[in-house]
Amino acid sequence: xxxxxxxxxxxxxxxxxxxxxxxxxxxxxxxxxxxxxxxxxxxxxxxxxxxxxxxxxxxxxxxxxxxxxxxxxxxxxxxx
Numbered sequence: 001x002x003x004x005x006x007x008x009x010x011x012x013x014x015x016x017x018x019x020x021x022x023x024x025x026x027x028x029x030x031x032x033x034x035x036x037x038x039x040x041x042x043x044x045x046x047x048x049x050x051x052x053x054x055x056x057x058x059x060x061x062x063x064x065x066x067x068x069x070x071x072x073x074x075x076x077x078x079x080x
Contacts, residue, residue: 019079023076024038024052025052027070035049040069041070042058042065
């Protein structure tokens with residue numbers, strides 16, 4: 001049974017998923033990873049830089065690998 005507060009919050013204060021790049025950066029910080037650690041999932045150093053700066057979108061293969069490597073829900077990464 002939902003409490004009235006939960007019902008109100010669900011209608012008026014929805015929680016949206018985080019931005020995919022913000023989620024990646026946050027998880028990198030949590031795991032104390034640098035950009036080099038993302039190269040197996042994203043590609044070259046230049047590709048990692050392009051993705052993290054927003055100049056290149058994540059591909060489905062990158063999303064799958066990042067999900068496995070970092071444990072970020074695929075739904076969050078697909079929002080890009």
